[in-house]
Amino acid sequence: MITLRGLTKRYGTTVAVDGLTLDVAEGRVTGFLGPNGAGKSTTMRMILGLDHPTSGEALIGSRPYASLRHPVRVVGALLDARALHPARSARSHLLAQAHSNGIPARRVDEVLDEVGLTTVARRRTGGFSLGMYQRLGIAGALLGDPEVLVLDEPVNGLDPDGVRWVRKLVRAQADRGRTVLLSSHLMSEMQLTADQLVVIGRGRLLADSPMASLLAENSRPSVRVRVPHPEDRRTLLTHLGGEREAGTAPGFTALDGAEPATSARIVDGAEIVVEGRTAEEVGDLAHRLGIRLHELRSLTASLEEAYMELTERSVEYAAPPVRAGHSRTTATPDGV
Numbered sequence: 001m002i003t004l005r006g007l008t009k010r011y012g013t014t015v016a017v018d019g020l021t022l023d024v025a026e027g028r029v030t031g032f033l034g035p036n037g038a039g040k041s042t043t044m045r046m047i048l049g050l051d052h053p054t055s056g057e058a059l060i061g062s063r064p065y066a067s068l069r070h071p072v073r074v075v076g077a078l079l080d081a082r083a084l085h086p087a088r089s090a091r092s093h094l095l096a097q098a099h100s101n102g103i104p105a106r107r108v109d110e111v112l113d114e115v116g117l118t119t120v121a122r123r124r125t126g127g128f129s130l131g132m133y134q135r136l137g138i139a140g141a142l143l144g145d146p147e148v149l150v151l152d153e154p155v156n157g158l159d160p161d162g163v164r165w166v167r168k169l170v171r172a173q174a175d176r177g178r179t180v181l182l183s184s185h186l187m188s189e190m191q192l193t194a195d196q197l198v199v200i201g202r203g204r205l206l207a208d209s210p211m212a213s214l215l216a217e218n219s220r221p222s223v224r225v226r227v228p229h230p231e232d233r234r235t236l237l238t239h240l241g242g243e244r245e246a247g248t249a250p251g252f253t254a255l256d257g258a259e260p261a262t263s264a265r266i267v268d269g270a271e272i273v274v275e276g277r278t279a280e281e282v283g284d285l286a287h288r289l290g291i292r293l294h295e296l297r298s299l300t301a302s303l304e305e306a307y308m309e310l311t312e313r314s315v316e317y318a319a320p321p322v323r324a325g326h327s328r329t330t331a332t333p334d335g336v
């Protein structure tokens with residue numbers, strides 16, 4: 001378990017981490033999300049005793065990292081995978097780490113095998129690809145067979161096979177009852193990997209919830225519907241408010257007196273994707289209009305959408321919005 005209590009870090013006038021209080025529980029994978037500059041790395045550095053909090057505390061179990069006698073055996077970390085001596089081989093790099101933490105040399109060969117680097121174990125790391133660095137960094141994190149893993153962007157630079165491998169590895173660790181805290185900007189991957197999500201923005205906690213609740217609370221329903229007849233398709237699209245900016249769709253009654261943000265667009269010729277309405281609502285509308293459907297299904301809420309919704313006001317560096325193309329209707333809940 002990792003415990004943060006009022007954890008705060010200031011750099012001059014910048015508040016990098018602002019009063020974070022939360023528990024990262026064992027037995028599950030906790031995804032750590034936030035826009036660039038949100039304070040994720042600073043938080044991880046404080047958990048790992050590499051930065052001192054301005055106030056508050058970060059504990060591993062019930063102790064600060066600095067008080068752990070053999071920290072590598074308690075917490076394994078991957079922060080900056082490239083921070084290695086380039087002339088050293090992967091094996092000698094891990095051997096040095098093992099030696100200073102009282103870990104036997106055979107464990108080095110075990111973890112090299114586990115991360116798939118056995119064949120290059122004696123090569124200088126200076127020639128490694130980013131993916132190889134990441135694997136070596138993960139090997140270092142696993143070296144002490146620790147109860148807690150803190151991994152900053154572990155899939156960065158990995159090919160699809162490597163990404164899947166990390167997913168399986170952290171899942172296996174959580175299934176063994178270990179605590180896994182992992183950051184990534186890859187939302188689709190995080191959606192597949194994490195059980196719990198902690199989202200921060202400008203150093204503050206925005207959410208700490210199970211994946212399913214976070215998706216349900218922060219994303220709009222969306223539906224895909226297949227309408228075989230072109231005339232019917234146009235009619236349904238018009239009633240769904242498609243081919244124009246978000247607004248009240250004539251076929252719907254506004255909920256809670258608010259204007260529903262519905263958007264609809266044709267995809268793949270015979271299908272319409274509707275955002276902001278449930279399958280029941282679209283099915284009922286089609287029935288009222290006497291329109292024959294061949295398929296009607298709810299689309300899985302995406303973490304990316306939920307994340308954007310949550311962090312909208314916390315983004316430090318944002319690009320100007322890209323104008324939507326003429327063939328695609330887009331909608332955002334508040335019309336931004």
Ligand SMILES: Nc1ncnc2c1ncn2[C@@H]1O[C@H](COP(=O)(O)OP(=O)(O)OP(=O)(O)O)[C@@H](O)[C@H]1O
Nearest residue numbers: 011014015016034035036037038039040041042043
């Ligand atoms: N050593 C430092 N000195 C001054 N400011 C810092 C320092 N380290 C981080 N910051 C600032 O603290 C804030 C949080 O940075 P941090 O690197 O923790 O964010 P992050 O969420 O990890 O971002 P990213 O996703 O881009 O890696 C940023 O505004 C950053 O500029």
